[in-house]
Amino acid sequence: MxxxxxxxxxxxxxxxxxxxxxxxxxxxxxxxxxxxxxxxxxxxxxxxxxxxxxxxxxxxxxxxxxxxxxxxxxxxxxxxxxxxxxxxxxxxxxFPNEQWLMETVFRRAGEAAAQSRAERPEGLGGKK
CATH class of the missing domain: 3.30.70.20 (Alpha-Beta Plaits)
Structure with missing residues (x-):
């Protein structure tokens, strides 16, 4: 941001x-x-x-x-x-302009965020 x-x-x-x-x-x-x-x-x-x-x-x-x-x-x-x-x-x-690689970066970040949410204890936004 x-x-x-x-x-x-x-x-x-x-x-x-x-x-x-x-x-x-x-x-x-x-x-x-x-x-x-x-x-x-x-x-x-x-x-x-x-x-x-x-x-x-x-x-x-x-x-x-x-x-x-x-x-x-x-x-x-x-x-x-x-x-x-x-x-x-x-x-x-x-430096090489490798903006096309951002798709991979965003996908990995999304996967990491989903993994983090799944690992949170119940009551902290994790799975029940």
């Missing part, structure tokens, strides 16, 4: 607003994008992919918001990591 826009990195290009399929972002009064409807985020990473300034951080958890601090995200090097590892734009010659 989208968690953070680092204002000092944002160039106000509007690409994140344009590509978001869930209409999560709005232009703010100062021109910078605003997280307007975070609960609608599909965790598709499109905003992060199209942000050439690496000003957006999308956490991989698509079911709930994850508390992140601006300082931690900046220090961790996670800003732009998805773009790099996807071989997007300027990273095309350094």
């Amino acid at each position: 989208i968690e953070l826009i680092v204002a000092e990195r944002c160039t106000d290009c509007g690409a994140c607003i344009e590509v978001c399929p869930a209409n999560v972002l709005d232009p703010g009064t100062d021109g910078l994008p605003v997280l307007a409807r975070v609960e609608d985020c599909q965790t598709c990473f499109m905003c992060e992919l199209y942000c050439r300034a690496d000003a957006i951080y999308v956490a991989p958890d698509c079911d709930r918001r994850v508390s992140v601090s601006r300082e931690d995200v900046l220090a961790s090097g996670r800003l732009g990591q998805y773009r790099r590892h996807s071989g997007w734009d300027e990273w095309a010659e350094h």
